[in-house]
Amino acid sequence: MIKVAVLGVGTVGSSVVKILEKNADIIQARCGKRIVPVIGVVRDMSKKRDIGIPLTDDIKSVINRDDIDIYIELMGGIEQAYSVVKEILSKGKSVVTANKALLAYHRYDLQKAAQKAKIGFEASVAGGIPVIKALREGLSANHITAIKGILNGTCNYILTKMMNEKASFKDVLKEAQELGYAEADPTFDIGGFDAAHKLLILASIAYGIEAKPEEILIEGIENIGNEDIYFAKEFEYVIKLIGIAKKKGDKVELRVHPSLIPQDEMIAKVNGVMNGVSLIGDFVGETMYYGAGAGGDATASAVVADLIDIAREGQSPMLGFKSPLEKAKLVIMPKDEVETKYYFRVKVKDEIGVLAKIAAVLELSQISIESFLQKTEAKKSDTTTLFFATHHCKEANVQKALKEIEKLPFVIDKTNMLRIEANT
Amino acid sequence: MIKVAVLGVGTVGSSVVKILEKNADIIQARCGKRIVPVIGVVRDMSKKRDIGIPLTDDIKSVINRDDIDIYIELMGGIEQAYSVVKEILSKGKSVVTANKALLAYHRYDLQKAAQKAKIGFEASVAGGIPVIKALREGLSANHITAIKGILNGTCNYILTKMMNEKASFKDVLKEAQELGYAEADPTFDIGGFDAAHKLLILASIAYGIEAKPEEILIEGIENIGNEDIYFAKEFEYVIKLIGIAKKKGDKVELRVHPSLIPQDEMIAKVNGVMNGVSLIGDFVGETMYYGAGAGGDATASAVVADLIDIAREGQSPMLGFKSPLEKAKLVIMPKDEVETKYYFRVKVKDEIGVLAKIAAVLELSQISIESFLQKTEAKKSDTTTLFFATHHCKEANVQKALKEIEKLPFVIDKTNMLRIEANT
Numbered sequence: 099m100i101k102v103a104v105l106g107v108g109t110v111g112s113s114v115v116k117i118l119e120k121n122a123d124i125i126q127a128r129c130g131k132r133i134v135p136v137i138g139v140v141r142d143m144s145k146k147r148d149i150g151i152p153l154t155d156d157i158k159s160v161i162n163r164d165d166i167d168i169y170i171e172l173m174g175g176i177e178q179a180y181s182v183v184k185e186i187l188s189k190g191k192s193v194v195t196a197n198k199a200l201l202a203y204h205r206y207d208l209q210k211a212a213q214k215a216k217i218g219f220e221a222s223v224a225g226g227i228p229v230i231k232a233l234r235e236g237l238s239a240n241h242i243t244a245i246k247g248i249l250n251g252t253c254n255y256i257l258t259k260m261m262n263e264k265a266s267f268k269d270v271l272k273e274a275q276e277l278g279y280a281e282a283d284p285t286f287d288i289g290g291f292d293a294a295h296k297l298l299i300l301a302s303i304a305y306g307i308e309a310k311p312e313e314i315l316i317e318g319i320e321n322i323g324n325e326d327i328y329f330a331k332e333f334e335y336v337i338k339l340i341g342i343a344k345k346k347g348d349k350v351e352l353r354v355h356p357s358l359i360p361q362d363e364m365i366a367k368v369n370g371v372m373n374g375v376s377l378i379g380d381f382v383g384e385t386m387y388y389g390a391g392a393g394g395d396a397t398a399s400a401v402v403a404d405l406i407d408i409a410r411e412g413q414s415p416m417l418g419f420k421s422p423l424e425k426a427k428l429v430i431m432p433k434d435e436v437e438t439k440y441y442f443r444v445k446v447k448d449e450i451g452v453l454a455k456i457a458a459v460l461e462l463s464q465i466s467i468e469s470f471l472q473k474t475e476a477k478k479s480d481t482t483t484l485f486f487a488t489h490h491c492k493e494a495n496v497q498k499a500l501k502e503i504e505k506l507p508f509v510i511d512k513t514n515m516l517r518i519e520a521n522t
Numbered sequence: 523m524i525k526v527a528v529l530g531v532g533t534v535g536s537s538v539v540k541i542l543e544k545n546a547d548i549i550q551a552r553c554g555k556r557i558v559p560v561i562g563v564v565r566d567m568s569k570k571r572d573i574g575i576p577l578t579d580d581i582k583s584v585i586n587r588d589d590i591d592i593y594i595e596l597m598g599g600i601e602q603a604y605s606v607v608k609e610i611l612s613k614g615k616s617v618v619t620a621n622k623a624l625l626a627y628h629r630y631d632l633q634k635a636a637q638k639a640k641i642g643f644e645a646s647v648a649g650g651i652p653v654i655k656a657l658r659e660g661l662s663a664n665h666i667t668a669i670k671g672i673l674n675g676t677c678n679y680i681l682t683k684m685m686n687e688k689a690s691f692k693d694v695l696k697e698a699q700e701l702g703y704a705e706a707d708p709t710f711d712i713g714g715f716d717a718a719h720k721l722l723i724l725a726s727i728a729y730g731i732e733a734k735p736e737e738i739l740i741e742g743i744e745n746i747g748n749e750d751i752y753f754a755k756e757f758e759y760v761i762k763l764i765g766i767a768k769k770k771g772d773k774v775e776l777r778v779h780p781s782l783i784p785q786d787e788m789i790a791k792v793n794g795v796m797n798g799v800s801l802i803g804d805f806v807g808e809t810m811y812y813g814a815g816a817g818g819d820a821t822a823s824a825v826v827a828d829l830i831d832i833a834r835e836g837q838s839p840m841l842g843f844k845s846p847l848e849k850a851k852l853v854i855m856p857k858d859e860v861e862t863k864y865y866f867r868v869k870v871k872d873e874i875g876v877l878a879k880i881a882a883v884l885e886l887s888q889i890s891i892e893s894f895l896q897k898t899e900a901k902k903s904d905t906t907t908l909f910f911a912t913h914h915c916k917e918a919n920v921q922k923a924l925k926e927i928e929k930l931p932f933v934i935d936k937t938n939m940l941r942i943e944a945n946t
Contacts, residue, residue, distance in 0.1 A: 236827055348851075
């Protein structure tokens with residue numbers, strides 16, 4: 099068993115506790131140990147919280163407990179967090195943090211302090227996307243040619259809305275604030291400072307460079323106007339706030355600013371509150387990582403992954419599980435039971451009653467039509483093609499219907515069936 | 523020093539040797555050890571190869587060498603590779619492999635055989651994209667709701683071409699063969715079997731399921747016609763060969779087939795020979811990983827990353843480097859030296875000679891114009907807006923030009939400058 103203390107029980111802290119409870123079995127199968135949150139530290143004990151662990155406002159007593167194995171630092175701020183984390187590391191206890199500001203200023207100090215213990219910080223950049231791991235381990239064979247990151251969901255939400263809806267910066271910012279995507283004082287996000295913190299963390303891993311936020315070029319999105327959007331569209335660009343790191347000789351470019359990006363690049367397609375990071379290596383070429391860059395659950399996913407990494411003690415099991423997944427072993431679903439949406443293309447003689455007969459076959463197989471299109475080529479008016487897209491239905495029923503359709507006398511050629519896969 | 527043997531010196535093997543030579547210093551900084559390829563094993567000694575290591579066709583002698591620390595299995599095939607890898611593992615030596623067929627059939631046998639040693643196989647799925655690491659470690663806190671992967675570059679190239687150019691399957695296949703994107707006998711790729719091997723590897727890590735290729739639904743792209751493309755476009759879909767794994771209760775859906783995907787989903791935007799894998803977790807939501815899924819250099823990038831992981835002995839350094847990066851320490855590039863393309867929006871009184879005067883300022887600052895647009899609003903014909911996009915130039919020159927433009931008497935409002943960032 100690994101006992102964990104959560105320092106700071108806000109949105110992310112609560113999600114961490116929730117994941118450790120809800121996914122306890124699979125987490126144990128993956129790391130071979132039970133990871134249990136045993137105490138939370140909060141500033142304000144009077145605030146009501148719906149959380150299944152004891153809480154205290156006495157951080158000193160928690161840091162001094164001998165039975166805690168890993169501390170999760172979610173307090174925010176820089177200097178207090180730094181002294182707390184340093185103290186924990188000095189006791190040989192490991193820390194997982196989501197605190198990008200702490201790392202933007204003290205990552206090299208923390209690396210020195212973490213000689214006897216581990217420090218996990220995957221959650222500090224791009225929330226749930228494991229981009230630190232990708233850069234530090236996945237692309238470790240490469241010299242990194244460039245990093246380009248959409249690292250701030252607030253800015254990306256605002257710019258996406260401005261691109262799509264011709265809305266003004268002011269109006270979209272107000273809307274983002276109402277939706278909770280932007281803070282009451284949005285300077286830290288829209289000014290590019292949050293993205294800069296994250297960029298510096300990535301740049302250290304790529305280049306070993308010890309830059310601080312004050313030393314790099316940072317511009318925000320406040321001055322983007324609808325005329326800029328107009329130009330961008332006209333010349334097939336999108337406008338994104340991008341954090342850029344590039345090595346040129348013995349110098350590293352580090353800058354955060356709104357940029358015009360060709361609209362067919364992968365990173366240009368990252369919209370709304372989502373984050374995306376393009377990492378370009380001298381051998382691997384361009385790779386891109388996409389996902390939720392903020393939010394309690396996504397950020398907590400990265401925090402708990404770091405806990406699991408520490409619990410695995412650097413020995414990640416080959417196929418991901420140290421022990422079988424569940425008491426009931428998983429089996430392959432028989433093909434017939436698969437349920438999805440389907441598409442049929444049926445070529446038929448153009449006769450009266452054709453559609454009615456095919457529709458009847460589909461009805462008999464309990465297949466409900468979502469979209470339908472019929473197309474007759476001008477030059478071949480004796481044949482016509484029917485296209486159906488269905489609602490969700492069972493593979494077995496689809497296979498049955500396909501056989502029935504094949505028997506119909508007016509059907510020419512084999513009917514083509516494809517499956518439709520949508521995230522929702 | 524870590525000595526490595528390369529079993530199979532084809533495209534990937536040659537790239538591995540090349541990376542270990544060219545990036546030797548940064549690799550050593552990242553893992554604390556020199557990784558040196560000392561011997562290559564080939565089938566045909568008479569074939570000419572431009573490679574800087576000794577070669578032999580006597581695999582037994584190489585397997586029996588005591589001084590080799592890690593073996594890289596790039597022989598291909600299933601049963602011979604299996605017995606070779608098992609023998610190496612039984613000696614307590616680690617193996618890195620890119621052999622997806624081997625893993626599709628023997629991954630659980632290999633996991634058992636790898637008790638005393640490591641087996642790395644990041645290169646077996648999606649080439650250079652570190653998707654195995656993302657799934658096994660990055661998303662380990664999650665139950666995986668679904669995996670959707672574009673796992674075969676040949677199919678994706680063909681389908682992308684068919685979507686974009688209304689070309690027939692046959693013609694595009696022929697072109698792909700001429701370009702080296704498809705084999706002379708393309709069945710393994712276009713029939714979906716290659717993608718199925720990769721899907722099974724991912725499904726094991728997500729669900730611990732021991733399926734074999736024969737047990738799952740596999741359909742290829744041979745029957746996709748231009749009429750299907752027509753329907754897809756009409757209803758805002760793209761057609762992709764997708765490997766799907768989904769858990770429903772105690773059953774796991776495993777299937778590979780062409781699918782209609784809504785065109786606004788991230789995975790729908792993965793085009794050409796590129797691969798993309800969407801991993802959806804119960805807490806993290808959707809994450810997507812994009813990059814080159816094949817090719818010597820990209821695949822070798824993943825092979826070498828596995829070597830580095832093994833050399834790090836599970837202790838990945840916090841910021842990625844065990845020792846300083848290079849003799850010459852990297853420094854931050856001064857802002858003024860940054861070179862990129864730029865965009866200006868200048869609002870001016872609509873007078874004679876305005877454009878000439880601004881163009882002259884740009885020329886004086888050695889800024890060359892790539893695109894230009896002038897727009898006058900119908901209702902405000904006394905003012906006009908000039909938009910410039912430049913070729914590459916220096917930030918210092920741009921800042922100088924901005925100051926000069928500001929001084930011009932006919933300029934209204936502050937000129938807005940944005941940087942243009944393109945991969946090429």
